[in-house]
Every structure is written in structure tokens, then in C-alpha cells.
Amino acid sequence: MVSRVIPVDPFDLIIFGGTGDLARRKILPALYRRFWAGQMPPEARIIGAARAAHDDAEYRAMIRAAIGEFVAPEKQEPATVDAFLERVRYLTLDARGDDGWDALCGMMRNGVVQAFYFSVGPGLFGDLAERLHRHGIADAESRIVVEKPFGHDLQSARALNATLAQHFDEHQIYRIDHYLGKETVQNLMAVRFGNMLFEPLWNARNVDHIQITVAETVGVGGRGDYYDRSGAMRDMVQNHMMQLLCLIAMEPPYAFESDAVRDEKLKVIRALDPVAPGDIVRGQYGGDSGGPGYLEDVENPDSLTESFIALKVHISNWRWKGTPFYLRTGKRMRARTSEIAIVFKDPPHSIFGVQERQKANVLVIRLQPNEGINLRVTIKEPGPGGMRLVEVPLDMSFKEALGPEAEDIPDAYERLIMDVIRGNQTLFMRGDEVEAAWAWTDPIIADWEERGDRPRLYEAGSSGPEDALMLMHKDGRRWREVKA
Template sequence: MTTTADTLILFGATGDLSQRMLLPSLCALAGEGLLHEELRIIGTARSDLSDEDFREFARKAIETYLPEQRRGDLATFLPRLSYQTLDVTTPEGYAELAGKVGEGREVAIFLSTAPSLFKPTIEGLAAHGLADANSRICLEKPLGTDLASSCAINDAVASAFSEDRIFRIDHYLGKETVQNLIALRFANIMFEPLWNAQHIEHVQITVGETVGLEGRADFYEHAGALRDMVQNHMLQLLALVAMEPPGSFEAGAVRDEKVKVLRALRPIAADESVTGQYRGGAADGKIVPGYDEELGRDSDTETFVALKAHIDNWRWQGVPFYLRTGKRMPERVTEIVVQFRCVPHSIFPGAKLKQNRLVIGIQPTENIHLRLMAKVPGIEQEGMVLREVPLDITMPDAFTGKVKRIAYERLLLDLVHGAQTLFVRRDEVEAQWRWIDAIRKTWAEEGQKPKTYSAGSWGPSAAIALAERDGVSWHE
């Protein structure tokens, strides 16, 4: 799909995601002239608001969450917005929404609602001509709680929209450093020849959060860390690290290679996973309660998970991928660590050579950090003195004048223009769920319960042992 939408409909337009991310992103894009002047934005939700009410709601959200220097002219942006009250579970309102859209428009629809509302929303859109060949739809996660529920959602969407008109969002793919990972691998000849089991010892992917439940108790209690973080964000990062070079940057070529990786993931053995649940402690500079205290009852939901994954193909055979994510960690961090192997033979007697290590920081700081061995300046009589030195590329420093964007800016712009490369295809989602469901089945069969860890720590000690029994230390 290459046509540009002239109408964007935001379902859930008064929700938290809309306030924090969607409306500020659209305003920033408009302020830079990246949205064509004719694009209209229609918000819809159950709240009974007028157009002016919604514009005032948007103004407050933008002034709260978007830096002033990025807002552009609000007097020009806000008139683009209009609003239609709509209860997606009832037929009333869809006709009014269709009337507000008008005839012959190219429509992009963003669903930021509970997955349970996807099916009635799709049916309402289809019944009123908003799911025709001129429409495309974007789905916000979670897309199910397991493979079966994910398939049910995908089937409901596919009943009205073809795959080339479905945009499944993973906001991590909109982050600059995640996209830069693709450039790092496939725009530089020095890395790709080394990007294999012969030269890489292991890979680590860490997503640490300092926060606890933050008002998401009902959702998180039914999701847990495995489904909330690993199933989508972390597996997408793994796929980008491990995929074969695509023939082009076209959506089909990139997603074909990612799904091959996801299908090659070996089922996790019982001793290759660790789960944890935080207890009270000190996190983010303050004393915080444990998960069970925040929840108000006992629970077996994991707030931490560490996995040792394997990809059964020629490129990665024998290379472990260590994944860990958790809440109430010592710091907020998302990073990928690529540990290269030792040189096959050292010509420097007495020198302790350290393995080269590539660290790709995704948040909160976007950077690329490479550790190399170099000679210490000076004259030595008994052998060269070597030391590990860093090569750092911090994105704001490397690209002076470039602004730090919200990840949704890139994705919303691609939705409007019909570019699917940074969105997730159905077979990717289902391959991810298939692997996650197998892990949860193993946990159930083994009776595996989360081990406790103190808030402000890097998880239970068993997670350290998971890596250290292979001679690996987590990067901290």
C-alpha cells in the first residue's frame, strides 16, 4: 500500500496512550511539516465531547507531554481535530462517524482500545463502509494473551482488512536506535562478516524498568513479564539482531527474514528460564512495597523473567541469547550486548586480552558503544602494554541538531503513508506466541513459581546463575 491517507481516526482518543504519545506525536509531525496540510484527525471514544472539547483536551495533552520547541503552531494544528462520540459495542455512532469521514477518503484507523473491543469495532467499521479498499487499520498491543486468542483477533481483523492493510504496532520498532541496528548491520561491511557463531560468543538483551504496577494491576496480573515484554518487544529485538540480510528494506523482505528467526527458536528447557516477583525494597531512590502488597493479595504472576534462548540455524548454532526483563530494577534500561569471541591466538605475552563487546543502548540513552583493545602510550622493553578502550557514538552528539523523537512519530507517519516495514506481520505475531505458549506450558508442567527478589536489585540470584554457569556475566 503506497497511497497516503487524508483522514486519521483515533479510537480511544481520550485514553492515556492518546494523551501521552499519539496527540503529541501528531502535533510534532505537523509542526515540522511532515503531515500534509489536508490530513484530518478524528478522535472517537465513549466520552461525550464536542469538537472544541476535544481540541482543548488535545491542547492540554500536548502542553503536558511535548516540549514547547516542538509544538509548532497549535493554532494551525488544533483545527485539524474533530470528535465523534462512539460506544464501539453498539451500532449507534458508526453512521455519524462515517458521515464525518465523508465519501472517497483515504482512511487510516488507529485502534487504541482493549483487544476485547477489536471484533465489534471491526464489524461496526465494515458495516458502515469504513473497512473498504481505501482504509487501513493499526492495532495497538496486546494482541491476545496466547496463540488462540491472538488468532481470534487476527481472524476478526482479517474478515474486513487484507494483510497489506493491517498495521500491528510494536512501538520499540519506532525507536531510532532499533532502526539504527538495521543500519549498523547492513550498511557497514565490517560487522556482517563477523555476525555469526564463528565470531560471536553470546548475545544479551535486557529491558529493565524501575516502576512497579503504576495503575496497571488488572492488566499486569493477567499478563506478567513474559507476555508483557518478552512476547513482543524483546522477541522483535532478537529477530532484528539475528535475521539474515534482507534483499531490500521493503516490508515483505524484512519481515520474511524476521519470521524465519522466530520460527527457528528452540523450545526453552525447564532449566533455561528463571522467573521472579519483587518484594519491598529501595527502587528509584525511594522505599517501595512488594508486588503482592501493591496488588493487595498473594499472586504467582512473574514480574521478572530471564531466559536462555537458542536459534537453530546455521548462522547462530551454539550461540546463546540471554534475555531478561523485570520491574523494580536498579535502573531503567533497554540494551543489546553482542559479545565477540576471543582472538584465536595472542601474540602479546603476558597481556590479558578482553573480548570485543558491542553495546547498543536503546533507552533511556540512545548510543552505540564498542570496546576494543589498544596499546597504552609509552615505551616498553618487555612486551606491549594493552588496555581496553571504548569507542562511543552517542546519537545526540553524532547528529547535532536532530531532535529526540517519540517512537510513535515514525510509526504514525508510516501508517499515514502506508509503509509497513516497521510493523509486525501476522505470521510474526503467531510465531512469537507459539514460542511463549510453550514456555508457559513448561512452567505449568514443572510447577515453576516465581522466586522473590528485592526491589532495586537485578532479579533473583537464580538469574545470575543462569548465565554464570556458562561463564557469562550479565552486563550491568
């Protein structure tokens, strides 16, 4: 198998917040890796913009250090790094003032793709959008990239969308969710819609339930102030996990095109039932020898914010009516893993007797670590002595199946930034999709805030609070083990 790298058109990418942590850890290393792979044309330029006073040489030195820290050593050829840095410029600019904007206007070129990455807090989105137009920098073909959070609730999401819509059309706005750039997430669509094997079974008649787990071993760390104002529901469920749910549950789009895919995702969100209080479990991790507990991390002993949440969700449409979706995410859990498990129903009748009851087939899509797809099937155990059934995996990890090429699979930011340059919005969220997700999420949050529920304490390094286990046990089901 030979991977193909298709160069993109010449572009100018302006990164507002170009000295920030996201730019240093993710955006700039991703751009370098695409340059190393030969996808960036020689005419491409990257312009970092921020309030800090730097010149080009100082900014390039910062990027060189970031490449050294966040790019694999075998991709750090000195000549390639130097060639990449030649395409980088820096501009001191005030997002809320007028300093630097005329200079940026003078740097822009005609005849190339213009993309503006808002790697800043949402409070600056409106200022940046307004000044891009006031100074004649952006035009009808320009593209802007905005990072989450896309609001804190429905009201703020609508206000944010309205602010951006004053200056940019929807087709110019790229709301980035890095989960949608993961290779396995996109393979989920390929597995569903590229194989007759699965799609006829992908419904409530054949699927018993679906589990989505995103577990992290780290705590909130230096994000304590932000995280305590958001929590797992806003930080993970409303966006990342909602997107995974949509890709699993949506109907086949008429084509793999941006609005066709996003139309079907929107239908899923609008078909979500309200969640009963008894179908939600919230938790906070406690402290141990490996680190402080949640309350210490956020420096708020009275915090009622959840670092863990598990919930049972139903979708009221013809395909999924009656099939529960169990979502679970948390900090300081036993292992770092993200997976989707489609658990099929038991055979209607076992011809092998009670002692050889068949186990359900399970299709597991692993997002991290060791991305791949696993299908557990029942076979006869080899050897004499009668019909003894065993469960075995049909396992495809990208690393094993693709060999060395798996190491060169672009990460999420690489893929998504190149999609911005191409003008492909398929893996980006639309404004009405974001608002629909908040419209479903807000009543859930409002209900527990009104009751003043305190999250359940769970042990760091565990699978979460005991109540989360009971959420499935009462339905006669079990969570899959959290393991790397």
C-alpha cells in the same frame, strides 16, 4: 547533517478510544510533533471517537492540555498549537452499538488516506472492524492500527487474526510495536547490512554470545490487574524482545521492504529451540522504603506472576547454531536501560602473554537512555614500560554525533503513525509472525504453570534475582551491569 522532513499525503485518522490514556500520552502528542515539524499536510484531519459525550471544543481543550504535558515547551508555540487543533474533531460513538456510526460515515472524505487507530482493548477490535464495513466507512484501501496485546496465547492470537481477517486484508492491518519505531532499533539494521565491517563477523564462528536487556526502575503501578494476568513473558518477551532478537539474528532480506524483512524475522522465530526449564529464571520484586513489593502492587498475595524473567535461547540454523542468546527484562531494577550487547569471541591466541590477556570486543546498541552505539576495542595503554593493554570505547551517541538535530529525532509513535499513512508495513508485525511467537512462548508458560513454580524474590533496585546471575555464571559468562 540536515534532517529531512518529507510530508505525507492528506489523510483522515480516526482514533477509537480518542479520550483514553494512550491517545492522550502518546498518539495525539506524536501527531502534534509531526505537525510542528511540517510533515502533516494542511488537509490532514484527526477525529477522536469514544463513548464519552464531548464536543469539539472540549476535546481540543483536552488535547491542548496533553500537548502542554507531553511535548517539549520549545515546540509549543501558541499559533502552531491552535493551527493543529483546527484539524481535530470529536465524535461520540458506541463501539458495540449503533450510535455515532452514521455520523462518522458522513464525515469521511474521498481521495485521502483513511486510517483507523484501534486505541482500545482487543475485545473491541471485532466490533469496530465489523461496524466500519457495515456502515460503509472502510474500503479496500483503508488501514487499521491495532495495539498489543495481540492475544494472550496462540489460540487467542489466532482468533484475533481471524476476526480482523473477516473484514480487512493483511496488507491493511498494522500491528504496532513501539520498540520497532525506535531510532536505534532501525540503526541495528543499518549497522548490520550497510557496513561490510560487521556482517561477515555476525555469526556463530565469531560471536560468543548475545545479551538483550530491558530493565525498568518502575513497578507495575496502576497496571497491576493487567500485569498480573500477563507477566514479563507475555508483556515483554513475546513481543518487544522477540522483535529485537529477530532483527539481530535474521538473514539479510533481499530488499528493505515490508514482506522481505518480515519473512526473515519469521524464519528466526521458527528456528528457535524449545527452552529447557533450567534455562529460565523468573522473579518478583520485593518492597522497600521506595515503594511496595509486587504482591502489594497487584493486590494478590498468592500471585505466581513474574515481574522479572531471564532466559537462555538457542537458534538452530547455520548462522547461529551453538551461540546462546541471553534475554533479561524486569521491573523495579537498578536503572532504566535497554541495550543489545554482541560479545565477540576471544582471539584464538594472545601474543602478549597471559598477564596481558585481551578482553573480548563488545558491540553495544543502546536503545534507552542516551541512544547510541558503542564498540569496545583493545589498544595499548599509552606510555613507556612495555605492552600493557587497555579496553577503550569507540562511542557514538546520537546526541553527541548529531548535535541539536538529535533532539528532533521522531519518537517511535511519530515514526510509526507516519508509516501507516505512507502505507509502509516494514516496522509492523505480520499475523503469521505473531502466531509463530506465541507458538514458541506457550509451551514455556504452560510448563512452569503446570509445575506451580514460585518466582524468586529479588530486591527492588537490584539487577534481579541471584539465580539469574547463575544462569550465565554456569556458562562461564557474566551479565553486563545494569546502569543508566
